[in-house]
Amino acid sequence: xxxxxxxxxxxxxxxxxxxxxxxxxxxxxxxxxxxxxxxxxxxxxxxxxxxxxxxxxxxxxxxxxxxxxxxxxxxxxxxxxxxxxxxxxxxxxxxxxxxxxxxxxxxxxxxxxxxxxxxxxxxxxxxxxxxxxxxxxxxxxxxxxxxxxxxxxxxxxxxxxxxxxxxxxxxxxxxxxxxxxxxxxxxxxxxxxxxxxxxxxxxxxxxxxxxxxxxxxxxxxxxxxxxxxxxxxxxxxxxxxxxxxxxxxxxxxxxxxxxxxxxxxxxxxxxxxxxxxxxxxx
Numbered sequence: 547x548x549x550x551x552x553x554x555x556x557x558x559x560x561x562x563x564x565x566x567x568x569x570x571x572x573x574x575x576x577x578x579x580x581x582x583x584x585x586x587x588x589x590x591x592x593x594x595x596x597x598x599x600x601x602x603x604x605x606x607x608x609x610x611x612x613x614x615x616x617x618x619x620x621x622x623x624x625x626x627x628x629x630x631x632x633x634x635x636x637x638x639x640x641x642x643x644x645x646x647x648x649x650x651x652x653x654x655x656x657x658x659x660x661x662x663x664x665x666x667x668x669x670x671x672x673x674x675x676x677x678x679x680x681x682x683x684x685x686x687x688x689x690x691x692x693x694x695x696x697x698x699x700x701x702x703x704x705x706x707x708x709x710x711x712x713x714x715x716x717x718x719x720x721x722x723x724x725x726x727x728x729x730x731x732x733x734x735x736x737x738x739x740x741x742x743x744x745x746x747x748x749x750x751x752x753x754x755x756x757x758x759x760x761x762x763x764x765x766x767x768x769x770x771x772x773x774x775x776x777x778x779x780x781x782x783x784x785x786x787x788x789x790x791x792x793x794x795x796x797x798x799x800x801x802x803x804x805x806x807x808x809x810x811x812x813x814x815x816x817x818x819x820x821x822x823x824x825x826x827x828x
Contacts, residue, residue: 551594552763552764552767554593555586555589555590555593555594555763555767556586556763557822557824557825558589558593558629558824558825559585559586559589559763560794560821560822560823560824561625561629561822561823561824561825561826561827562585562588562589562622562625562626562629563582563585563794563795563821564818564821564822564823564827565621565624565625565628565629565638565827565828566578566581566582566585566621566622566625567582567795567809567814567817567818567821568638568814568818568827568828569621569624569625569638569639569641569642570621570641570808570809571808571809571810571811571813571814572639572641573641573642573643573808574808575642575650575808576620576621576641576642576650576806576808577618577619577620577621577805577806578621578792578795578798578804578807578808578809579727579729579791579792579798579801579802579803579804579805579806580616580618580619580622580696580725580727580729580791580805581619581620581621581622582622582791582792582793582794582795582798583725583727583760583761583789583790583791583792583793584619584622584694584725584760584789585622585625585626585793585794586760586761586762586763586766586793587694587723587725587760587766587787587789588622588623588626588694589626589763590763590766590767590770591612591626591692591770592612592626592627592630593630594767594770595610595767595770595771595774596609596610596612596692597609597610597689598610598612600630600631600632600659602632602659602660604662606662606678606689607685607687608687608689609689610689610690610691610692611662611675611678611682611689611690611691611692612691612692612693612694613662613663613665613671613674613675613678613691613692613693613694614652614665614671614693614694615665615668615669615670615671615672615674615675615693615694615695615696615699616665616666616668616671616694616695616696616699616725617651617652617664617665617666617667617671618650618651618666618806619696619725620648620649620650620651620652620666621641623652623660624638624641624648625638627658627659627660628828629825632658632659632660633647633658633659633660635826635828636828638828639828650666651664651665651666652664652665652666662678668695668696668698668699668702669699669702669703669704669705670704671693671694671695672693672695672704672705672708672709672712672722673704673707673708673711674693675691675692675693675720675722676691676708676711676712676715676717676720676782678691679691679717679719679720680715680717682719683717683719688719689719690719690720690721690774690777691719691720691721692720692721692722692723693720693721693722693723694722694723694724694725695722695723695724695725696724696725696730697724697725697726697727697728697730697735697741697744698729698730698731698735698738699724700724700741700744701738701739701741706751709748709751709752709753710751710752712752712753712782713751713752713753713781713782714752716780716781717782718777718778718779718780718781718782718783719777719778720777720782720783721770721773721774721777721783721785722753722782722783722784722785723784723785723786723787724744724784724785724786724787725760725787725789726744726786726787726788726789727788727789727790727791728791729791729800729801729802729805730802730805731802731805731806732802733802734802744786745757745786748784748786752781752782753781753782753783753784754776754779754781754782754783754784755783755784755785755786756769756772756773756776756783756784756785756786757785757786757787757788758785758786758787758788759787759788759789760787760788760789761788761789761790761793766787769785769787770785773785791804791805792804794820794821795816795817795820795821796820797813797816797817798817
């Protein structure tokens with residue numbers, strides 16, 4: 547990727563962060579902290595890395611697939627999908643309102659383009675991604691499967707069952723990423739249930755593991771490209787992505803308080819003053 551494209555990705559990420567705080571504020575509900583931290587990653591994924599089409603088909607044949615396991619950060623995913631033209635940007639104004647397609651956790655019965663599984667019950671996304679990856683192999687589909695998980699989610703036993711399964715079956719067309727911001731709903735991850743050496747754990751389970759700063763667009767793009775180059779070599783690939791909860795909004799950064807709290811009117815004003823409007827607000 548040329549350096550000239552990085553400023554565009556950064557501008558998209560800034561607009562996505564504006565979308566996030568406005569969406570959560572409007573309904574006074576949702577999860578802004580993790581969403582803000584993952585904006586660079588999802589923008590780099592959808593606007594640079596993925597082979598995908600906004601003409602959404604559930605089976606995803608001939609396309610890369612993405613699954614959001616930590617579904618509570620739906621605001622960032624909805625914003626990226628809208629900005630990537632899966633649906634109209636103005637629909638972001640319906641976030642978390644009754645009888646709309648943009649519910650707090652992504653679901654499938656609303657038939658929102660881009661969403662293939664209901665998620666938010668933590669621990670399940672990696673298993674789904676592995677099934678989709680194996681289906682692609684069986685169908686001679688050479689595209690890749692991506693999945694994003696949270697760091698608190700690593701406390702779920704199903705994650706480690708999936709980790710063993712992937713290595714044993716050489717599911718080498720999947721790229722998993724962990725958002726390692728060190729915070730979860732009840733406090734710092736290290737205090738709730740320490741993950742100790744997460745890189746060593748995944749390597750011991752037979753995965754190729756990389757680490758990068760997910761709040762640096764250049765590093766994020768480079769890491770995604772590197773991860774792709776490591777597929778097809780007999781081992782699944784894991785990215786441990788270091789981020790800061792609430793990144794981009796100074797009073798939200800680094801605190802578990804903003805895992806699931808909406809900003810009030812004054813806090814929204816302060817947040818928007820720090821985030822450049824680049825693509826136009828909805």
